[in-house]
Amino acid sequence: xxxxxxxxxxxxxxxxxxxxxxxxxxxxxxxxxxxxxxxxxxxxxxxxxxxxxxxxxxxxxxxxxxxxxxxxxxxxxxxxxxxxxxxxxxxxxxxxxxxxxxxxxxxxxxxxxxxxxxxxxxxxxxxxxxxxxxxxxxxxxxxxxxxxxxxxxxxxxxxxxxxxxxxxxxxxxxxxxxxxxxxxxxxxxxx
Amino acid sequence: xxxxxxxxxxxxxxxxxxxxxxxxxxxxxxxxxxxxxxxxxxxxxxxxxxxxxxxxxxxxxxxxxxxxxxxxxxxxxxxxxxxxxxxxxxxxxxxxxxxxxxxxxxxxxxxxxxxxxxxxxxxxxxxxxxxxxxxxxxxxxxxxxxxxxxxxxxxxxxxxxxxxxxxxxxxxxxxxxxxxxxxxxxxxxxx
Numbered sequence: 001x002x003x004x005x006x007x008x009x010x011x012x013x014x015x016x017x018x019x020x021x022x023x024x025x026x027x028x029x030x031x032x033x034x035x036x037x038x039x040x041x042x043x044x045x046x047x048x049x050x051x052x053x054x055x056x057x058x059x060x061x062x063x064x065x066x067x068x069x070x071x072x073x074x075x076x077x078x079x080x081x082x083x084x085x086x087x088x089x090x091x092x093x094x095x096x097x098x099x100x101x102x103x104x105x106x107x108x109x110x111x112x113x114x115x116x117x118x119x120x121x122x123x124x125x126x127x128x129x130x131x132x133x134x135x136x137x138x139x140x141x142x143x144x145x146x147x148x149x150x151x152x153x154x155x156x157x158x159x160x161x162x163x164x165x166x167x168x169x170x171x172x173x174x175x176x177x178x179x180x181x182x183x184x185x186x187x188x189x190x191x
Numbered sequence: 192x193x194x195x196x197x198x199x200x201x202x203x204x205x206x207x208x209x210x211x212x213x214x215x216x217x218x219x220x221x222x223x224x225x226x227x228x229x230x231x232x233x234x235x236x237x238x239x240x241x242x243x244x245x246x247x248x249x250x251x252x253x254x255x256x257x258x259x260x261x262x263x264x265x266x267x268x269x270x271x272x273x274x275x276x277x278x279x280x281x282x283x284x285x286x287x288x289x290x291x292x293x294x295x296x297x298x299x300x301x302x303x304x305x306x307x308x309x310x311x312x313x314x315x316x317x318x319x320x321x322x323x324x325x326x327x328x329x330x331x332x333x334x335x336x337x338x339x340x341x342x343x344x345x346x347x348x349x350x351x352x353x354x355x356x357x358x359x360x361x362x363x364x365x366x367x368x369x370x371x372x373x374x375x376x377x378x379x380x381x382x
Contacts, residue, residue: 166235
């Protein structure tokens with residue numbers, strides 16, 4: 001089994017810069033179930049922190065209100081396991097803010113691994129990334145909402161992870177499903 | 192890669208008999224995102240059919256209305272890939288109705304594999320179930336909504352699958368995440 005003691009992996013859910021259906025860069029809206037589902041997967045697999053990135057102030061206020069409901073409100077009493085999961089969530093306006101916070105906490109500059117449904121040149125295999133998790137460098141696994149991370153974000157990332165592939169002709173997983181599968185591949189028991 | 196040509200795997204999302212927080216057997220409400228997320232995973236990995244089981248007639252009508260929106264309504268025009276995924280969904284009142292339909296389509300009686308967050312005696316490993324997928328017998332992988340499948344359902348199932356395990360002390364994935372991870376373990380490329 002893996003856990004926070006064995007890895008320095010963080011997850012980031014990016015709401016800007018992502019693209020819409022037409023390829024235009026947008027800031028997407030936060031989805032409540034993205035917070036819950038991905039936080040529960042992060043907690044299950046021992047991810048160190050789950051960052052929700054949005055430049056929209058009202059969206060950050062909304063996320064904090066949801067977190068408060070579970071951290072100190074009636075939600076945490078009704079369902080303590082949900083509270084435990086959502087304790088991992090941090091909200092930041094930008095990826096730079098996240099990177100600075102992780103660098104300070106870990107004492108080492110983190111590297112960013114972007115995920116994509118498309119195949120890119122010299123992308124990283126799951127096997128290689130699994131090996132990298134036991135190295136000292138903190139890693140941020142970034143997922144795009146809407147139609148995915150923008151080219152600018154991909155270009156600025158240190159690595160791009162291999163896409164998930166099933167049927168050759170269909171590749172349209174929700175970000176919740178993609179994050180679940182990828183974290184199991186990286187941190188789950190080898191089967 | 193895997194696909195419908197290589198396996199006879201069906202997925203069932205059970206809304207009754209499942210248990211609530213207190214262990215009482217209930218019929219849970221259908222969640223829109225369970226339809227979408229799990230249908231997209233099924234389509235990605237080549238699952239043959241995705242059955243939504245609920246004895247509540249108004250819930251079956253609701254599911255059919257959602258499916259119609261995507262099959263013949265504006266949804267399918269706006270997002271054809273979503274239509275392709277939801278085409279896999281079938282709605283039945285009972286598991287018996289599903290089993291009879293699959294038996295007729297396949298010409299062989301299917302076996303049911305129940306999933307659970309708890310470990311059971313003589314449960315099936317992922318490796319063994321992966322091997323069983325290339326055999327002729329159709330298989331139904333059953334997921335429970337709410338707090339999981341009832342003991343009566345588990346006892347009646349032909350097999351119980353090993354639970355997903357991450358951190359030893361935490362095991363509270365959403366059914367959407369659990370279905371995503373398990374289908375990747377069974378049908379995804381070996382990494």
